Amino acid sequence: MTASFPTSALAPDATTPLILALPKGRILSECGPLLARAGIVPSPDYADGDSRRLRFPTDDPLLDIVRVRPFDVATFVAFGAAHIGICGADVLMEFDYPEVYAPLDLGIGKCRVSVAEPAATAGTDDPSRWSEVRVASKYPNIARRHYAGRGIHAEVVHLNGAMELAPGLGLCRMIVDLVQTGSTLKANGLVETEVIADVTSRLIVNRTALKTQPEAIGAWIARFRAALETGG
Numbered sequence: 001m002t003a004s005f006p007t008s009a010l011a012p013d014a015t016t017p018l019i020l021a022l023p024k025g026r027i028l029s030e031c032g033p034l035l036a037r038a039g040i041v042p043s044p045d046y047a048d049g050d051s052r053r054l055r056f057p058t059d060d061p062l063l064d065i066v067r068v069r070p071f072d073v074a075t076f077v078a079f080g081a082a083h084i085g086i087c088g089a090d091v092l093m094e095f096d097y098p099e100v101y102a103p104l105d106l107g108i109g110k111c112r113v114s115v116a117e118p119a120a121t122a123g124t125d126d127p128s129r130w131s132e133v134r135v136a137s138k139y140p141n142i143a144r145r146h147y148a149g150r151g152i153h154a155e156v157v158h159l160n161g162a163m164e165l166a167p168g169l170g171l172c173r174m175i176v177d178l179v180q181t182g183s184t185l186k187a188n189g190l191v192e193t194e195v196i197a198d199v200t201s202r203l204i205v206n207r208t209a210l211k212t213q214p215e216a217i218g219a220w221i222a223r224f225r226a227a228l229e230t231g232g
């Protein structure tokens with residue numbers, strides 16, 4: 001997908017802050033220590049769970065943080081609304097934005113994108129004979145690409161959560177979803193049958209911003225790299 005974006009955010013003057021997009025939820029809590037090691041000190045209300053504010057200054061007048069949904073981080077960065085971000089490789093795979101460059105694996109948010117199906121029927125059919133399959137997923141592009149690679153047309157039912165219910169209720173034959181411990185699959189009578197990709201969170205940057213502000217953005221990449229090295 002190609003993002004065409006306004007260029008105003010990409011070539012700010014020397015006093016306009018860069019914008020770092022962070023994902024709400026589990027990655028945000030996991031990346032706290034990394035942000036601290038990178039020397040990023042958000043304003044105090046950033047930690048206030050009740051605050052409805054979405055954009056926060058930091059102690060660096062040239063860096064602001066925006067807090068967005070995990071799935072939207074790549075889109076904010078691809079369109080140049082944010083210059084830098086942190087998001088899961090699952091999200092990068094799903095959107096596949098050419099404008100997004102992911103220079104660093106942050107090693108947090110480990111999980112995998114997998115295919116799962118009911119334990120009762122797993123292995124009872126030969127998928128190489130299928131021409132189509134109905135799959136429920138929050139990742140329609142990943143799911144379609146995965147099956148297309150095997151010559152199978154995937155009809156994807158797009159769900160945003162509780163995917164594990166779908167096969168048992170007759171909505172689909174399989175699901176493509178994130179698996180970490182496997183406990184959600186187990187609790188819902190499903191088994192993981194294929195791993196499509198291993199996932200960790202990445203530091204991402206907008207390619208045009210990197211070209212127009214190589215020193216500022218390059219310095220942030222270097223700070224995150226150093227923070228990873230000092231974190232062991």
Ligand SMILES: Nc1ncnc2c1ncn2[C@@H]1O[C@H](COP(=O)(O)OP(=O)(O)OP(=O)(O)O)[C@@H](O)[C@H]1O
Binds near residue numbers: 069088091180181201
């Ligand atoms: N067990 C897991 N389940 C889901 N996501 C995980 C897991 N482990 C790591 N992650 C990472 O966290 C990201 C999603 O975080 P989280 O589950 O907090 O958000 P979400 O439920 O997808 O968001 P939203 O509230 O917007 O629906 C994923 O993109 C993935 O990279």
Ligand SMILES: O=P(O)(O)OC[C@H]1O[C@H](OP(=O)(O)OP(=O)(O)O)[C@H](O)[C@@H]1O
Binds near residue numbers: 162178185
């Ligand atoms: O293998 P596990 O450790 O059980 O983790 C996997 C579960 O975690 C995610 O859901 P999440 O908790 O984000 O809830 P959601 O349905 O709101 O996305 C994912 O969609 C799985 O349901």
